[in-house]
Amino acid sequence: MSSLAKPLPALYAVYVLRSTVRSKSIYVGSTPNPPRRLKQHNGEAKGGAVRTSRESLRPWEMIVLVTGFPSSVAALKFEWALNNPHLTLHIPKEDRITVATRRKKNGMPARSPHALDSIIPNLHLLTSVPSFARWPLNVHFFSKDAHEAWVDRLITSKTPARAGLEVFSDLGASADDQSTTSRGIHSLPLDYWPMKEYIEKAHNTVLFEKQGQCIHCHEGMESDQGLYAMCPNDGCEAMGHLDCWSKRALASDDDPTAILPNSCECPSCGGKIRWGDMIKELSLRTRGPGEVEKLLRKKKRLAAKES
Structure with missing residues (x-):
């Protein structure tokens, strides 16, 4: 892989922000660091957006996060689509929930201001459209009403959340929790630490040429002769050619026209694998050796302290 290529990010999120003073004021953005970004929106750190800078609307809280994007560009595409559901080409016209009822001065269609009862249905719709349906996305809810709106949408639309989408909730995370404790957005890992065991077993397999x-x-897998992906499931060290994994995943896919795999079953342990999880580890191992070394050193230091 190119030395200029970067590994898939540990975290990149699209977030829904809401004013705790005026609940109808909603803002959508994206960031690799939700806690820092929230401080910027609330004027506690440099940065933020002009639209959230009014003191009469502060403090803001993050009520929904979507994570699992394969790049910052991917997150920005999703953010734009969620901000402009009346324009985005990712949503077919016949499926649109939000339509323009007026025009801007420049003649472009203008959407109505964001509201919870439009943001959540559009979020449900966008996570399921072909453009985004195969990304390993997760939706995190930090407010009760946002989560209830999601559940209501699943019921009224009669369309379940798409396969592979993981939904989490921390409904006790108030605005104060989000800025002063380890709950809410502060519970999200900003680095690759949750993958440390997976990263270590794959790293050691390649390092000691045990492919x-x-x-x-x-067929044999020679060192540095191809891309070899490893099963992420605990206790399993099954490794194979990336194209072999891909063929297996696509062969069992419900969509015969699919090009990008979604998930597959490991032939060794029988466990299910999200394609995006396996690719994230592979991209880190091949594109970010420095990150891997730093992560493994951190683990050794923590182990030494505990012993």
Whole structure:
């Protein structure tokens, strides 16, 4: 891979911000660091956006986060679509929930101001459209009414959340929790630490040249001769050619026209694998050796302190 290429980000989120003073004021943005971004919006750190700078609307709280984007560009595309559901080409015209009822001075269609009863349905819609349906996305709710709106949308639309979408909730995370404790957005890991065990087993397998034979085609895997992906499931060290994993995943896909895999079953342990999780580890191992070394050093230091 190119030395200029970067690994998939540990975290990049699209967030829904709401004023705690005026609940109808909602803002949508994206960031790799939600706690820092919230401080910027609330004037506690430099940065933020002009639209959130009015003291009469502060403090703001993050009520919904979408994570799992494969890049910052991917997150920005999703953010734009959520901000402009009346214009985005990711939503077919016949499926639009939000339509323009007026025009701006420049003649472009203008949407109505964001509201919870439009943001949540559009979020449900966008996570399911073909453009985004195969990304390993997660939706996090930090307010009760936002989560209830999501559940109501699932019921009224009669369309379940798309396969592979993981939904989490921390409904006790008030605005104060989000700025002073480890709850809410502060509970989200900003680095690769949650993947440390997975990263370490794959790193050691490659480091000590223990790749062996591909779990799928049973051909030998020579060091530095290809892209080899490893099963992320605990206790399983099955490794194989990336294209072999891809063929297995696509062969079992419900969509015969799919090009990008969504998930597959490991032939060794039988466990399910989200394609995005496996690719994130592979991209980190091949594009971010410095990040891997830093993570493994951190683990050794913590282990030494505990012993």
